[in-house]
Amino acid sequence: MYYQKILEEIIEEIRPTLGEGAVADYIPALAEVDPCQFGIAISTMDGEDFAAGDAFKPFSIQSISKVFNLALAMRLCDDDLWSRVGVEPSGNAFNSLSQLEYEHGIPRNPFINAGALVITDSIISRSSEPVDVILEFARSCAGNPDITYDEEVFRSELAHGHRNRALINYLCSFDNIANDTEQILTTYFYQCSLAMTCMDLARSFRFLANAGRMPGSVSPILSSHQTRRINSLMMTCGTYDEAGEFAFHVGLPCKSGVGGGIVAIVPKQMSICVWSPALGPKGNSLAGMQALELFCQKTGLAIF
Numbered sequence: 099m100y101y102q103k104i105l106e107e108i109i110e111e112i113r114p115t116l117g118e119g120a121v122a123d124y125i126p127a128l129a130e131v132d133p134c135q136f137g138i139a140i141s142t143m144d145g146e147d148f149a150a151g152d153a154f155k156p157f158s159i160q161s162i163s164k165v166f167n168l169a170l171a172m173r174l175c176d177d178d179l180w181s182r183v184g185v186e187p188s189g190n191a192f193n194s195l196s197q198l199e200y201e202h203g204i205p206r207n208p209f210i211n212a213g214a215l216v217i218t219d220s221i222i223s224r225s226s227e228p229v230d231v232i233l234e235f236a237r238s239c240a241g242n243p244d245i246t247y248d249e250e251v252f253r254s255e256l257a258h259g260h261r262n263r264a265l266i267n268y269l270c271s272f273d274n275i276a277n278d279t280e281q282i283l284t285t286y287f288y289q290c291s292l293a294m295t296c297m298d299l300a301r302s303f304r305f306l307a308n309a310g311r312m313p314g315s316v317s318p319i320l321s322s323h324q325t326r327r328i329n330s331l332m333m334t335c336g337t338y339d340e341a342g343e344f345a346f347h348v349g350l351p352c353k354s355g356v357g358g359g360i361v362a363i364v365p366k367q368m369s370i371c372v373w374s375p376a377l378g379p380k381g382n383s384l385a386g387m388q389a390l391e392l393f394c395q396k397t398g399l400a401i402f
């Protein structure tokens with residue numbers, strides 16, 4: 099009940115600021131979401147779940163899906179990835195084009211859009227039905243067979259994803275794409291449109307807090323070495339050009355999405371997901387970041 103009380107306290111403290119910031123309107127379907135919603139969920143290593151607010155309401159996970167995709171790609175073709183995508187924070191917006199030019203088509207990391215497109219491309223090279231494979235992976239991580247893609251969000255992004263289309267063509271010009279660009283975009287927009295709840299996401303990412311293994315499961319999803327690498331990338335690159343602020347104020351590996359969700363990992367203890375759709379200027383949920391900071395202050399949990 100200790101954690102439940104903390105989550106309730108956080109909601110009370112956050113409530114006056116809900117709605118500050120702006121929803122991501124460059125994807126029209128996301129512009130219609132009520133900005134004042136807020137949910138938070140925790141799933142611990144000993145199998146306890148805690149939730150408050152809108153924690154059971156599905157939302158568009160957007161770039162949080164890049165963690166699923168990186169984990170899948172590391173399972174399928176780990177060694178091939180790191181010559182095609184870097185591991186440094188970009189210091190630029192997640193959808194920036196300019197850095198690709200002077201870095202010769204090698205995206206800085208797998209969590210900016212250019213890097214995620216390369217990762218999706220590598221999954222397509224190894225699987226005949228990538229859209230199904232990604233959905234099945236998300237469902238099995240969450241332990242929820244009802245998770246689906248949100249077709250409206252998918253179609254909205256497919257129709258308006260001009261920057262991603264520019265990025266993939268640019269990557270092609272540097273010979274860093276192996277498959278059909280429309281198939282990669284379709285797969286990427288589907289993964290971004292996954293609709294999941296805070297509770298689904300908190301459960302899904304417990305393997306990242308537990309050396310690659312879901313608590314209670316015998317078969318690991320990733321090795322402990324691979325898991326450490328994903329956590330490191332989340333810490334340094336998971337919230338784009340705000341990763342320094344997150345490390346400073348929160349102190350946990352985090353991954354955000356423009357749907358307003360943020361997942362955070364407390365190694366060996368739990369996975370946390372917060373969601374509130376209104377974003378700050380770097381594309382991260384404002385209330386979500388505040389909630390994670392409050393959580394770490396109240397519990398003293400942090401990796402340093």
Ligand SMILES: NC(=O)CC[C@H](N)C(=O)O
Nearest residue numbers: 160161192211290355356
């Ligand atoms: N940061 C994000 O969540 C961005 C994901 C979004 N689908 C895009 O490609 O722009």
